[in-house]
Amino acid sequence: MSTEALERAVGELAIETPSWGYGDSGTRFATFPQPGRPRDVYERVEDAAEVHRLTGTAGAVALHFPWDAVDDYGALRAHIEGLGLRVGAVNANLFQDPDYKLGSVAHPDAGVRARAVEHLLECVRIATALGSGAQSLWLADGTNYPGQDDLRARRERLVAALAEVYAALPAEQELLVEYKPFEPAFYATDIPDWGAAVGICRALGERARVLVDLGHHLHGANVEQIVAFLAADDRLGGFHFNNRKYADDDLVVGSVNPFELFLIFCELVAAPGPMPRLTIDQSHNVEAKVEAMVISVVNLQEAYAKALLVDRERLRAAQDAGDVLGGHEALLDAFRTDVRPQCARARAGLGAARDPVGALRASGYAERKAAERSSSETGG
Numbered sequence: 001m002s003t004e005a006l007e008r009a010v011g012e013l014a015i016e017t018p019s020w021g022y023g024d025s026g027t028r029f030a031t032f033p034q035p036g037r038p039r040d041v042y043e044r045v046e047d048a049a050e051v052h053r054l055t056g057t058a059g060a061v062a063l064h065f066p067w068d069a070v071d072d073y074g075a076l077r078a079h080i081e082g083l084g085l086r087v088g089a090v091n092a093n094l095f096q097d098p099d100y101k102l103g104s105v106a107h108p109d110a111g112v113r114a115r116a117v118e119h120l121l122e123c124v125r126i127a128t129a130l131g132s133g134a135q136s137l138w139l140a141d142g143t144n145y146p147g148q149d150d151l152r153a154r155r156e157r158l159v160a161a162l163a164e165v166y167a168a169l170p171a172e173q174e175l176l177v178e179y180k181p182f183e184p185a186f187y188a189t190d191i192p193d194w195g196a197a198v199g200i201c202r203a204l205g206e207r208a209r210v211l212v213d214l215g216h217h218l219h220g221a222n223v224e225q226i227v228a229f230l231a232a233d234d235r236l237g238g239f240h241f242n243n244r245k246y247a248d249d250d251l252v253v254g255s256v257n258p259f260e261l262f263l264i265f266c267e268l269v270a271a272p273g274p275m276p277r278l279t280i281d282q283s284h285n286v287e288a289k290v291e292a293m294v295i296s297v298v299n300l301q302e303a304y305a306k307a308l309l310v311d312r313e314r315l316r317a318a319q320d321a322g323d324v325l326g327g328h329e330a331l332l333d334a335f336r337t338d339v340r341p342q343c344a345r346a347r348a349g350l351g352a353a354r355d356p357v358g359a360l361r362a363s364g365y366a367e368r369k370a371a372e373r374s375s376s377e378t379g380g
């Protein structure tokens with residue numbers, strides 16, 4: 001691939017950053033408030049706009065409800081678009097209300113399920129008002145003990161509830177279904193893995209697709225293979241990018257396992273059709289949030305650029321010849337290439353920063369926001 005084509009392709013990446021990644025967050029032990037943290041959704045999307053200004057390819061912001069709820073969605077949409085952003089996926093929240101102690105759409109009580117469906121329908125209306133193209137669904141539903149509930153009954157309830165929501169989806173919205181093998185349920189999560197998620201999507205319809213959160217796998221899972229299989233089945237809806245060492249740690253994408261990230265992008269580049277939705281889902285507990293998001297976007301740009309550099313003909317020839325290490329070396333050559341100059345030029349071509357982290361630190365953005373946002377009211 002020519003340098004120009006590579007830079008153009010990197011410049012066309014469309015990454016969504018999460019509003020919830022800018023607010024205060026913590027572990028179950030403590031939350032350490034950061035100076036300058038945004039106090040409401042308006043300030044959270046300002047931070048998202050700063051990340052886009054620096055990186056050039058983070059033009060959408062994913063929202064989470066009711067965390068980002070406002071009275072006037074027209075005004076919120078105008079604010080977001082006025083900052084040069086668009087609304088990404090709308091994420092429902094079915095995991096914090098006391099009613100959801102035993103689940104939401106899979107809850108044994110029909111009244112609780114109806115309440116969960118009503119919240120999801122409300123999210124569809126919000127997405128319509130905000131011009132969003134997707135509902136992104138992660139369920140905390142599951143059980144903690146064998147025998148606590150009937151596994152098949154839970155799945156039936158879940159599919160029936162989601163079918164109601166799917167039926168109400170406008171044509172321009174899709175339903176993204178996220179899976180997770182454990183936490184907060186510790187015995188049986190109701191959508192534990194990509195196979196379960198595909199089965200549910202098939203039961204719903206073709207606009208239901210699977211969302212792969214990189215932190216939602218048991219150790220040793222081959223995530224790039226999951227990506228390849230979902231793409232082959234036209235059920236790859238999108239990603240929640242982050243990285244982890246142990247569990248669902250929500251660290252900066254590419255920080256712990258950059259090779260895995262590269263291999264995922266190799267599968268995306270090889271897959272037919274348009275790129276799926278590329279959303280970051282991170283929780284920054286001790287690191288500077290805007291800077292963490294900037295590094296995450298840069299790491300995505302570089303992983304994509306490296307994947308574009310793979311010599312596909314050489315790779316295929318090695319594979320066809322049964323040359324075990326020849327194909328592996330074709331990947332390694334691309335992975336080891338320093339693509340920082342090309343990515344810097346791609347960003348410059350977009351009017352963004354050649355060195356986004358340096359530019360952020362030199363701009364005084366963090367200090368300015370710390371002064372502006374000094375009231376004790378918190379958000380996120």
Ligand code: RM4
Nearest residue numbers: 091138178213240248281
């Ligand atoms: C979950 C999951 C969801 C996210 C919540 C906050 O672990 O990754 O995508 O919305 O966290």
Ligand code: MN
Nearest residue numbers: 138213240281
């Ligand atoms: Mn997620």
Ligand code: MN
Nearest residue numbers: 213215216248
């Ligand atoms: Mn997660």
